[in-house]
Amino acid sequence: MAVVDFFSNSFITIDIGFRYIKIVQVKKSKNKSKLLSVVNYGIGDTPKGCIKNGAIKDKDAVVAEIARVLKDHNINAKEAKIVMSGTNIISRVIMIDKVPDSEVDKRIWEEIRETIPVDMNSNRIDYKLLGETMVDGKVKLKVFVTVVSKKIIDNYIDILNQLRLKPIAVDIPSNSVAKFFKLDIDIGQDNTARKLKFSKYNNNTWIVFDLGSETTIINILKDKTPEFNRVILKGSSRIDHEIVKELDLQPHEVQKAELYKKMYGLSTILTPCNEYLCSKAAMRVMDSIIKDIKMCIDFYLTRCNGEHPSKIFLIGGGSQMKGIEEYFEENLGLPAYKINVAKIGGLEFNQALDKDRLNYLVNALGVAL
Ligand SMILES: Nc1ncnc2c1ncn2[C@@H]1O[C@H](COP(=O)(O)OP(=O)(O)OP(=O)(O)O)[C@@H](O)[C@H]1O
Numbered sequence: 112m113a114v115v116d117f118f119s120n121s122f123i124t125i126d127i128g129f130r131y132i133k134i135v136q137v138k139k140s141k142n143k144s145k146l147l148s149v150v151n152y153g154i155g156d157t158p159k160g161c162i163k164n165g166a167i168k169d170k171d172a173v174v175a176e177i178a179r180v181l182k183d184h185n186i187n188a189k190e191a192k193i194v195m196s197g198t199n200i201i202s203r204v205i206m207i208d209k210v211p212d213s214e215v216d217k218r219i220w221e222e223i224r225e226t227i228p229v230d231m232n233s234n235r236i237d238y239k240l241l242g243e244t245m246v247d248g249k250v251k252l253k254v255f256v257t258v259v260s261k262k263i264i265d266n267y268i269d270i271l272n273q274l275r276l277k278p279i280a281v282d283i284p285s286n287s288v289a290k291f292f293k294l295d296i297d298i299g300q301d302n303t304a305r306k307l308k309f310s311k312y313n314n315n316t317w318i319v320f321d322l323g324s325e326t327t328i329i330n331i332l333k334d335k336t337p338e339f340n341r342v343i344l345k346g347s348s349r350i351d352h353e354i355v356k357e358l359d360l361q362p363h364e365v366q367k368a369e370l371y372k373k374m375y376g377l378s379t380i381l382t383p384c385n386e387y388l389c390s391k392a393a394m395r396v397m398d399s400i401i402k403d404i405k406m407c408i409d410f411y412l413t414r415c416n417g418e419h420p421s422k423i424f425l426i427g428g429g430s431q432m433k434g435i436e437e438y439f440e441e442n443l444g445l446p447a448y449k450i451n452v453a454k455i456g457g458l459e460f461n462q463a464l465d466k467d468r469l470n471y472l473v474n475a476l477g478v479a480l
């Protein structure tokens with residue numbers, strides 16, 4: 112390796128989930144190839160109960176855990192980017208009448224002030240123009256707006272400062288996910304039977320479904336740009352609690368329930384046994400999440416003037432569950448793909464690293480791009 116490498120830029124990215132902290136050391140080439148190399152990564156345990164309303168409450172405990180992972184994995188970059196928790200971030204699609212280009216910005220801010228009643232000084236508000244759309248025969252401009260409290264942004268910057276890392280970016284999950292999906296995602300060819308089965312929708316609108324421990328984030332990307340984002344306050348750990356109830360376990364046996372969840376997943380076994388009971392509990396939670404996804408699709412179709420998504424990508428630790436793709440396909444009628452099965456152009460892993468945990472790293476990798 113060169114002593115001084117003018118063509119790359121090395122830094123770390125951090126995604127603090129309710130359950131796990133993902134830390135990735137990357138190298139981004141500055142030349143034309145735009146390749147993102149994962150030099151190293153580590154996954155730590157988030158200290159219990161430390162995220163409240165999107166902010167990190169127990170900063171010292173989180174800083175100590177990040178420092179431990181950095182040391183254990185010999186990660187020693189000086190600069191860092193961090194992804195915020197999805198909770199407490201507002202994202203909305205607004206529509207404005209088509210006006211001359213020079214007036215668009217002014218008109219958008221007027222509409223934001225009218226329809227999103229938040230304090231302009233204590234929040235950071237960003238918008239992205241999504242393009243033109245027809246509503247009731249009239250041309251409208253579609254705009255994606257995000258609102259984040261400045262106090263919460265500072266809270267994440269503090270964490271980096273305490274770690275003596277120079278903050279180079281703080282981002283929100285809808286951006287990090289969209290940036291990751293801008294990479295060249297190749298899921299290969301479906302066989303003819305599957306192509307036929309899922310031929311109803313054929314477009315570039317995708318759902319990216321992030322099943323975390325306490326939250327589920329439903330993103331809709333059109334042509335790789337975020338057009339819809341909703342955070343649901345239920346995640347994979349809810350399945351553990353349902354299993355505890357179903358098997359009549361003691362509350363302290365929730366770890367055992369989690370193991371059962373990982374072991375059995377969404378099994379279609381019909382004979383009454385632990386596998387059957389645990390899957391039944393998992394299905395109860397998944398059914399309620401699938402209902403939420405359907406509501407999000409409806410909202411996107413009617414209120415954001417969107418088109419029906421044609422496929423769903425599964426990311427996050429919870430998306431590792433056995434049988435989840437089949438379950439989604441059966442209940443949503445859309446082809447479902449775990450991100451781990453995709454070939455991803457523009458991203459390479461150091462040979463010694465385990466690529467199978469890619470589903471955990473999507474947000475941390477996205478913020479790097
Ligand atoms: N093989 C598996 N089957 C089912 N669930 C799994 C499997 N592996 C991990 N999980 C679940 O994934 C969850 C952790 O995922 P992840 O790291 O994405 O959450 P997080 O980012 O910490 O949480 P959040 O996104 O809600 O802040 C845990 O609930 C864990 O039980």
Ligand SMILES: [Mg+2]
Nearest residue numbers: 128129323427
């Ligand atoms: Mg997460």
